[in-house]
Amino acid sequence: MSAALSIGGLHLRHPGTDRDVVRDLRMEVTPGEIVCLVGPNGSGKSTTLAALARELRPRRGAVRLDGQDVWSISRRQFARRVARLPQEPIAPEGLTVEQLVRAGRHAHQGLWRGWASEDASAVESALIAMDLLDVRKRTVETLSGGERRRAWLAMVLSQETEVLLLDEPTTGLDIRHEWEVLDLLRRIREERGVTLVLVLHQLDRAARLADRIAVFHRGRLYLHASPSECLNHETLRDVFGVDASLSGDSVSPQLTIRAPADPTRRL
Amino acid sequence: MFQTKPRVPTTTPLSPEFLRWQVLLRNHTMQERNGAPHAGVAPLLSVRRAGAKPAVSTHSIIVGILPAAEQLERKTEEFRTLYEEEIGHGSRALYDRGIEYLKTYYRDASSFDPHSITTMLSTESPALVGLEADPQCSLIFYVFDLDEKAEWGRFRCLQLDCTAVVHRRGPVYDNVWWHNALFHGKEDGMAVVQFLHRRTYDTRFGRLELVT
């Protein structure tokens, strides 16, 4: 259960502004792959994710899901194939974890087709996968940060899509919970074979999780390659503007930042 | 509909020494500096502003040179092909391939247009607005580096009086735009300025000496 994403010549612009935030982006995501989008603030990662999620209409170019333009797919059909978790989702007060997770089944229900057994089993398996059975009756606002993040992930999982798009799923979590969430993501890929595209800020985490990394720089794709090819002294200097060294292997890279540095490429 | 062909302003060729210097400098930039511009390609542009005070505004710009007229469109096509081939691998790969290509591109002064110098400006920039109001302008080159012993780093102070022609489309625009795209990607809202050379002064030590 996975699909390929293909991005061709994408120019993105927020409505009401006159500047392209992302310019001429071309990128392929193969089925079942984990791709991390990294880059400094304002480099266009989240905007790109919004375009992949069929939320922002490209000014030029197209995003294709298994060869089909995402804007030619109906909203509901698309929601059955691609799920997206924004950076800071909001739940209304008084909503329980279980009710939240059930919201993920919206696209699978119709005006006439109500709650069915496969909906119930999808919710159940999402709750189990995210280890939320104990807190399913609690309201979302009473959960701890880590639990809350898992609850949102469970909602996205219950959508049973082929592609998951996650915007900084570990922001605001402590080291332990961050590790847990990343571990869960790896497991989701292994068990469900979904294609995962996520925005991550921490380079070393991205290197550990991703099959390939897409480095963004000033609204353009700087490099799209394996973690070991991406994370090197040159990238860190060109894109992040730091003089840093990397040690350790690609599985657990160590990042030591020495000083800010001037980029040598005038991109 | 009633457009007449714009009158081509009178122009004289750049001094052969200047053009050779520019080509050498660009070759050095690609070979040794990974594309980072040298002071020799970053002159000051001084634009006259009728009725305003001060009556002249100066802008720091980066300039380029054009391939000779008969090669212009072929070179543009080469830039474009290079871009299309590499952009899918990310802008870094494109940049690296671009540098690789330009190392051999800037070699022989005779394959470049001896009449003009080019630059790209944002359509909203005050420099462009000024040039459209009054195309007579000057480019001031200033290179002074005691540590630089090579020929391109020799002490130079030059003032080039030029006539600016603004391009928003056409072969000149395409050439400069695609050359720029190798480094900075596709950019909208830009105009290309072609500075047609009229005369050059050597201004070292406060002189104003016509270069022939």
Added chain:
Amino acid sequence: MRLRARTRLHWEALVRWPGFWAAGLLVLLLGTAVAAIRFGAVPLTSSELWAALAHADHPLHAVIVEVRLPRVVAASCVGAGLALSGLLLQTVVRNPLADPGLLGINSGAGLAALCALVVWPDVAGLLPLFSFLGALGAVLVILLAAWGPRRRLSPLKLILSGVAIQSVLFAGIALVTFIYADRAPAFVAFTVGSLNGVGWHHIRWLAPGVAVGFVLAYAARRSFDLLLLDDATATSVGLNVQGTRLLACAGAALLASVSVSAAGLVGFVGLVVPNALRLATGPHHRTLIPLCVIGGAALANVADLAARTAAAPLELPVGALMALIGGPYFLFILWKQLP
């Protein structure tokens, strides 16, 4: 100790159970309805009431069927309509402080109705149509103002533009009232909100309007639930966010306008009822929508009964009484719920 803990748990579960509230409010509604029919210029005992209802030739039959009964039905419909309208608006703007009165929808309906009264005094029967158009116009202006160049309906912008438009419309109402001061008494009753003199001909528009609004809202309950999530998530699970918002706004306009055309500008029912019920039973529309209908009807009847009996034989306007309850409740929400 342990026993006490368990009983408290049961009590909490009961309080959060929607059925408990439904039953309680229904009892309240029926009680006040019966009381409202019995009390009046001529009080009735229960047995007299049944006798008067059963026999068409009873001397009080006409009073009950033509005056008191329509008033109870109208109060119930107005309360239900305003409460539902408020619920939809609170869902749209994702904020407990929304209310058709506060957002200027009532005033839009009111101004249109007043203008119609002034220009064509003899088309009273078409008043509901005018007030619906007025409410719809107010909603459209609010939406247009909130849409902006970024082409996005954000909850905050909706509230603020609603407040701005409310003040403009209210100025319009004041102006019309001032210019046509000769007809002031009718206008005053309208602007303050009163159920005095409501008959079956008012209900001809009111009841179907509220019924349509209710069915519409209940059919879209699951989408409204998702509207409470943030826009990006709601879109991601397959909801047409802007479309659902528009639907909810249209429903709110319909419900508010039919209510206003019958009872004038009654505020705060739309604020208090959905808000209190949400606090009690959670944010789910499947339970909130029917509960708001019962709760709104009950509150309107209580308020109307109080308005009629508190200073009898003088009759207070029900709108003023509601504002008396609603204003402090508004402050309570501000104090308790908003960060």
